[in-house]
Amino acid sequence: MHPALQAVITIVIGVGGCVGYFFLSNLVLDKVLYPAKGPDAGHNINRANQIRPWLFLFPALVALGLYLAYPVFATFWLSLHREVGGDRTFVGFANYVQMSGEAKFWESMRNNMLWLVVVPALSTAFGLLAAQLTDRLRWGNFAKAMIFMPMAISFVGASVIWKLIYDTRPLGQEQIGILNAIYLALGGSEPQNWLQIPFWNNFFLMAVLVWIQAGFAMVILSAALRAIPEETIEAAIIDGAGPFQIFFKIKVPQIMGTVVVVWTTITITVLKVFDIVLAMTNGQWETQVLANYMYDKFFRAFDVGTGSAAAMVIMLLVMPILVWNVHNARKEMR
Numbered sequence: 001m002h003p004a005l006q007a008v009i010t011i012v013i014g015v016g017g018c019v020g021y022f023f024l025s026n027l028v029l030d031k032v033l034y035p036a037k038g039p040d041a042g043h044n045i046n047r048a049n050q051i052r053p054w055l056f057l058f059p060a061l062v063a064l065g066l067y068l069a070y071p072v073f074a075t076f077w078l079s080l081h082r083e084v085g086g087d088r089t090f091v092g093f094a095n096y097v098q099m100s101g102e103a104k105f106w107e108s109m110r111n112n113m114l115w116l117v118v119v120p121a122l123s124t125a126f127g128l129l130a131a132q133l134t135d136r137l138r139w140g141n142f143a144k145a146m147i148f149m150p151m152a153i154s155f156v157g158a159s160v161i162w163k164l165i166y167d168t169r170p171l172g173q174e175q176i177g178i179l180n181a182i183y184l185a186l187g188g189s190e191p192q193n194w195l196q197i198p199f200w201n202n203f204f205l206m207a208v209l210v211w212i213q214a215g216f217a218m219v220i221l222s223a224a225l226r227a228i229p230e231e232t233i234e235a236a237i238i239d240g241a242g243p244f245q246i247f248f249k250i251k252v253p254q255i256m257g258t259v260v261v262v263w264t265t266i267t268i269t270v271l272k273v274f275d276i277v278l279a280m281t282n283g284q285w286e287t288q289v290l291a292n293y294m295y296d297k298f299f300r301a302f303d304v305g306t307g308s309a310a311a312m313v314i315m316l317l318v319m320p321i322l323v324w325n326v327h328n329a330r331k332e333m334r
Contacts, residue, residue: 112290
């Protein structure tokens, strides 16, 4: 069958199935279970209205259970087992103990912590600065579009772009990497392999994610800045406040809730960072992160138990930030 025809059939079945489900479930609820007639008509209408939202949510809850809850429990179950010769044996928390004894795991944890400190802070700061400055420019919308554009590039695509920026050619050859070209122009002795310098190479990788996430932070914070009442700013100007005082003492405190949401959203992205490290260094030269460590265990070492244990560690690290983020978003909405 032609793929286009398959796609059309899939759409028709999917949309038709949803429409049919909602129509039939309403019919059964209103005509069979709780008909709006007879001596209990009022009571039936109330019961039907109480059940109807859950009836509509039921397909989504089933899908969430299948695609979110089940994988979590299955991954946890796998992390308690070890496969030897094709046989799966229950080993309790032995995989976690083994993982905690590996130097690569602690290198991953250390690097993830470094990413967590640097990337959300720089992304939010650059985003806030860009939001404030572009609002004052005549060509601010064009500048915002340029800053936001990296969000449309995949992590792998962005990594390829930045790998060219860090490119290194032997001494005597023309450097196509901008960073080495600048370094040599400033008097550097020889081209540097930026991605192979332990510790500092982590910051060169982080620059890619900061470049991508600053656009996201700018858009959200720009909307928050524009929502600040003009009266408060005019009152501050009348009282003699300068631009820096207005920014740091009037604007920033009023958008602090949005800043926290942006910060935590980027933090969750950082905990899942994988593509950039895989595409640029593959975890070599002390740049390993947790997601890359999990990938190595799962698909290179075929150690499903330890890979699942690493996945559970990532989930446990993400979960508190996710809950806090949702709590703050709800508070902001209220």
